[in-house]
Amino acid sequence: MLKLKKEFADFYKEIKIDKETNALKEKREILEEDIKSKLPTILKNHNISIARSDIRMIDQGSYKYGTTISDDVVDRDVAVMIPLDISISSDPRKIKGYLRDSINIPARTVLIKEPCVRASYYDNGEEWLHIDLPLYSQSGTSVHLARGKEFSSDYSWESADPDGLNDYLCGQINGNDQLRRIICFIKKWRNVKYEGATSDHEVPPSIGLTLLACDCFSAQSTDEGDNDLLALQKTMKGMLDRFTYTVDENGDLVKTISRDLPVTPYTDVFKKMKDSSIAHMTTFYNRLSKAVENLTNAVNVESAHDAGEYVQKVLGSTFSVPAKEAVAATAQNRREHSFG
Amino acid sequence: MQQQLRIDENTALVDDMNAREILESYEEITVGEQLLDDVLFFNLFEKTFLLFSPDKSDPSSMAAVYLYNDELLDFPHIMLREERIAEGKEMPSGTYRYVCLFEQESIVNTLVPYEDKIIDCIDRLIELLSMNSSEQTREFQKEFMFYWNSESKSNRKYVAYIEHETQFTEMDAFYGENKVRLIERCISLSDIDDRNKAERKWVHHIENEVFYIPITDSRGILPPHKGFSWSADCVKNIVFGKRIEHIDDDTYSQIKTIIPKTQDLILVFGMKTEQSNVTFALKVRCNNHKGHTLLNKLLSDITAVEPLSTERKDYLFLCEQIGNDIGLMHKRVLLIGAGSLGSYVAFEMVKNGIQRLKIYDNDKLVEENILRWAFGGFGIGLNKAATLQFLLNMLHPEIKVEACAEKITEKSLTNEISNTDIIIFTIGSSDEQLKLNAALKRAHCSIPVIFVWLEEGGEYSHILVANYQKPGCFECLYTNDQGAYVNNRARKNTEIASEKGVIRNGCGGTRAAYGTAILLRTTAALLDVIRNIQGEKITKNTLIDISSDRIDISDTVFPMEACNCCGNSVQ
Numbered sequence: 001m002l003k004l005k006k007e008f009a010d011f012y013k014e015i016k017i018d019k020e021t022n023a024l025k026e027k028r029e030i031l032e033e034d035i036k037s038k039l040p041t042i043l044k045n046h047n048i049s050i051a052r053s054d055i056r057m058i059d060q061g062s063y064k065y066g067t068t069i070s071d072d073v074v075d076r077d078v079a080v081m082i083p084l085d086i087s088i089s090s091d092p093r094k095i096k097g098y099l100r101d102s103i104n105i106p107a108r109t110v111l112i113k114e115p116c117v118r119a120s121y122y123d124n125g126e127e128w129l130h131i132d133l134p135l136y137s138q139s140g141t142s143v144h145l146a147r148g149k150e151f152s153s154d155y156s157w158e159s160a161d162p163d164g165l166n167d168y169l170c171g172q173i174n175g176n177d178q179l180r181r182i183i184c185f186i187k188k189w190r191n192v193k194y195e196g197a198t199s200d201h202e203v204p205p206s207i208g209l210t211l212l213a214c215d216c217f218s219a220q221s222t223d224e225g226d227n228d229l230l231a232l233q234k235t236m237k238g239m240l241d242r243f244t245y246t247v248d249e250n251g252d253l254v255k256t257i258s259r260d261l262p263v264t265p266y267t268d269v270f271k272k273m274k275d276s277s278i279a280h281m282t283t284f285y286n287r288l289s290k291a292v293e294n295l296t297n298a299v300n301v302e303s304a305h306d307a308g309e310y311v312q313k314v315l316g317s318t319f320s321v322p323a324k325e326a327v328a329a330t331a332q333n334r335r336e337h338s339f340g
Numbered sequence: 341m342q343q344q345l346r347i348d349e350n351t352a353l354v355d356d357m358n359a360r361e362i363l364e365s366y367e368e369i370t371v372g373e374q375l376l377d378d379v380l381f382f383n384l385f386e387k388t389f390l391l392f393s394p395d396k397s398d399p400s401s402m403a404a405v406y407l408y409n410d411e412l413l414d415f416p417h418i419m420l421r422e423e424r425i426a427e428g429k430e431m432p433s434g435t436y437r438y439v440c441l442f443e444q445e446s447i448v449n450t451l452v453p454y455e456d457k458i459i460d461c462i463d464r465l466i467e468l469l470s471m472n473s474s475e476q477t478r479e480f481q482k483e484f485m486f487y488w489n490s491e492s493k494s495n496r497k498y499v500a501y502i503e504h505e506t507q508f509t510e511m512d513a514f515y516g517e518n519k520v521r522l523i524e525r526c527i528s529l530s531d532i533d534d535r536n537k538a539e540r541k542w543v544h545h546i547e548n549e550v551f552y553i554p555i556t557d558s559r560g561i562l563p564p565h566k567g568f569s570w571s572a573d574c575v576k577n578i579v580f581g582k583r584i585e586h587i588d589d590d591t592y593s594q595i596k597t598i599i600p601k602t603q604d605l606i607l608v609f610g611m612k613t614e615q616s617n618v619t620f621a622l623k624v625r626c627n628n629h630k631g632h633t634l635l636n637k638l639l640s641d642i643t644a645v646e647p648l649s650t651e652r653k654d655y656l657f658l659c660e661q662i663g664n665d666i667g668l669m670h671k672r673v674l675l676i677g678a679g680s681l682g683s684y685v686a687f688e689m690v691k692n693g694i695q696r697l698k699i700y701d702n703d704k705l706v707e708e709n710i711l712r713w714a715f716g717g718f719g720i721g722l723n724k725a726a727t728l729q730f731l732l733n734m735l736h737p738e739i740k741v742e743a744c745a746e747k748i749t750e751k752s753l754t755n756e757i758s759n760t761d762i763i764i765f766t767i768g769s770s771d772e773q774l775k776l777n778a779a780l781k782r783a784h785c786s787i788p789v790i791f792v793w794l795e796e797g798g799e800y801s802h803i804l805v806a807n808y809q810k811p812g813c814f815e816c817l818y819t820n821d822q823g824a825y826v827n828n829r830a831r832k833n834t835e836i837a838s839e840k841g842v843i844r845n846g847c848g849g850t851r852a853a854y855g856t857a858i859l860l861r862t863t864a865a866l867l868d869v870i871r872n873i874q875g876e877k878i879t880k881n882t883l884i885d886i887s888s889d890r891i892d893i894s895d896t897v898f899p900m901e902a903c904n905c906c907g908n909s910v911q
Binding site: 010013014017018019020021022023024070071074123128129317318319320323324 | 463467472473474475559580581582583584585592
């Protein structure tokens with residue numbers, strides 16, 4: 001019997017989100033309708049002419065790739081692409097402001113963030129959903145992402161290829177169920193280990209983990225089915241091995257990892273994390289290293305119970321540890337360990 | 341934990357330990373007051389428990405644990421209601437809540453040493469209290485109906501009859517004296533119009549519309565328990581979950597469309613998990629906002645929800661409970677012959693998932709035969725088919741048995757083919773069987789036909805599966821390789837044995853003497869054959885021999901190419 005096969009299957013069932021809930025879908029559709037109905041008018045007031053039918057919504061992120069996991073706050077990514085001449089509309093902050101204005105109603109809280117406009121939804125004072133809307137301009141075959149916060153001096157139209165990124169990741173993940181599960185497990189590990197994080201930049205981004213997982217994925221199966229424990233251990237070990245030594249400004253050796261986007265603009269997805277503080281990289285390395293150590297122990301120990309305890313250290317308490325193997329006469333005698 | 345100690349230091353270590361010593365060997369446990377030799381308090385995870393050790397003089401006894409003076413702890417398997425012991429009794433005063441750690445009959449206690457029983461009990465308690473939230477949810481869901489029905493304040497029981505458990509559907513409510521039947525509209529119950537003298541036993545009520553909502557994702561759906569009552573939010577979370585979708589798209593689309601006509605509603609939820617299949621109903625009181633869809637009503641109009649004590653009693657559910665082949669439920673079976681074998685076969689078929697049965701027999705039950713008729717003395721002097729119909733329909737109101745108190749003819753048999761999925765012959769007369777076999781062949785019957793018959797003496801019986809599109813029929817058994825008629829070649833009895841098994845009762849009338857054992861084993865074999873036909877394990881025409889020591893594919897040559905009935909058409 002494959003070690004922890006059932007526990008991994010149960011864990012995946014517990015954390016996976018197969019599709020949008022109707023509650024989310026309804027919010028998203030209303031939001032998209034608001035953008036399509038109001039944005040052209042707002043833009044027109046600023047001498048930018050687009051038709052409703054020119055606005056294109058692009059499904060992005062984990063919902064697109066089927067790697068969403070349950071979390072306290074639902075995180076949805078939908079790109080908004082509009083035809084725009086950025087040589088004329090050179091300030092992306094203004095265009096993001098128009099997008100914000102098109103959706104800014106009391107039912108949602110809207111914020112301009114560096115890479116997107118975020119619409120957040122609250123229930124009894126607690127945020128339960130945010131929909132991130134990266135804004136892209138399109139002119140011919142040239143696509144650019146609007147970057148920069150509303151009042152930041154650091155802003156740009158960054159060359160981008162959202163469709164290409166979707167194609168790349170869907171090509172990697174679709175039809176590979178074990179990879180999809182492994183990505184979910186790694187994201188769950190990240191959520192558990194960074195539960196107390198106070199800023200986004202200290203947390204390894206989902207896109208980074210997803211790309212690394214795709215790069216380092218090691219499919220593992222036997223006649224008894226997929227061995228997710230071994231696949232997870234090998235994939236995370238592969239990710240760990242991607243870290244390299246670099247020298248910081250003090251001349252100290254630090255571990256860092258880079259992963260460029262596979263499409264335009266081919267930038268490093270961990271750049272913000274590194275720029276924020278090199279210590280974040282060290283933490284990332286140490287936590288990943290500890291996870292690999294625990295998973296390696298889980299692979300090597302004979303007892304499923306002990307292996308489960310190691311895995312629980314990685315994936316959190318949602319992962320069930322199987323009961324200790326029968327050693328007493330009682331345990332041998334009982335048909336199954338279940339409560340009355 | 342204790343088990344680690346045992347592994348490390350040999351199992352002999354725990355021999356002859358008393359309860360205190362065993363508890364003290366757990367590092368998580370602090371032992372408290374000892375009331376009797378093996379009855380003592382202990383603290384674990386900041387809670388106080390009372391251990392009742394097994395009775396040493398009774399090997400079948402087991403250890404039991406009570407949670408002491410804690411009315412708030414919210415955990416699966418810790419009973420909701422507490423026993424309160426007053427001052428001045430033998431036990432310390434306070435409240436005691438039983439912790440249910442063992443499934444009934446899951447352990448042969450007699451085989452387990454006294455010390456191991458305590459260790460097992462404590463290990464289970466530790467495991468229970470160490471469960472993560474998803475494990476707790478699973479355990480709560482396993483006992484969902486216990487918690488749900490404990491919460492019901494209604495003095496009526498709500499009994500659900502559902503056939504399409506994965507589909508949203510409207511239901512009807514029929515009120516009886518102590519029960520309310522909630523019935524999916526496609527189900528018709530044979531006793532729904534029964535009367536008690538002049539009064540109807542079940543009265544259709546329309547003041548609350550009833551909707552069945554299947555839950556497809558049960559994550560996080562808990563029954564009411566200590567400190568957690570069901571509210572409108574629980575209903576909203578199911579029909580319009582924010583993080584997890586609990587219903588399928590079809591259900592969502594229907595509840596978004598339907599406009600209920602009544603102010604208050606009854607909702608029946610169905611939820612299948614790996615370890616449970618639960619159906620629970622609740623009354624939903626609402627503000628009266630006319631024109632709201634069911635979804636809007638549930639999202640914005642609910643003022644109160646009231647759990648209703650619920651049980652599911654439909655034929656599908658009862659079949660699932662005992663592992664019947666659900667695929668048989670909609671098969672229409674024609675049973676020809678309601679004699680001793682037919683009575684057993686009919687009775688067992690409806691208990692094994694065959695809901696729709698039509699029985700032909702023109703014979704009347706006579707007193708001499710009551711010991712080998714499945715229902716004993718009931719129906720003496722009455723038509724056998726009609727008696728079976730009456731008795732079998734009483735088993736469950738969804739069972740539909742039809743009786744024809746006449747001898748089936750070739751014409752009527754041919755007419756029945758189009759309304760039937762399986763034909764079973766349980767008649768003794770070879771002449772009749774040969775005649776009807778030929779009629780089926782002529783009609784190009786395309787459904788499975790099963791001939792079942794007994795030999796005299798109670799030792800041998802046979803089952804023949806015939807598909808008239810393939811080689812082999814009943815007449816093959818009465819045909820030699822030259823195409824001449826011979827007596828049934830499948831017979832195992834010698835002539836002498838046969839003669840011994842015959843009872844003559846005047847005017848040439850004879851009865852074969854056999855007990856009921858042959859009826860039981862033949863019926864059991866037939867049930868397997870039906871399952872195997874359904875499961876496509878039997879795909880060709882097959883002759884099976886049954887005796888007291890084996891059931892086997894017959895060594896009789898079959899089919900017979902020279903058969904006058906099927907042979908010429910067989911290639």
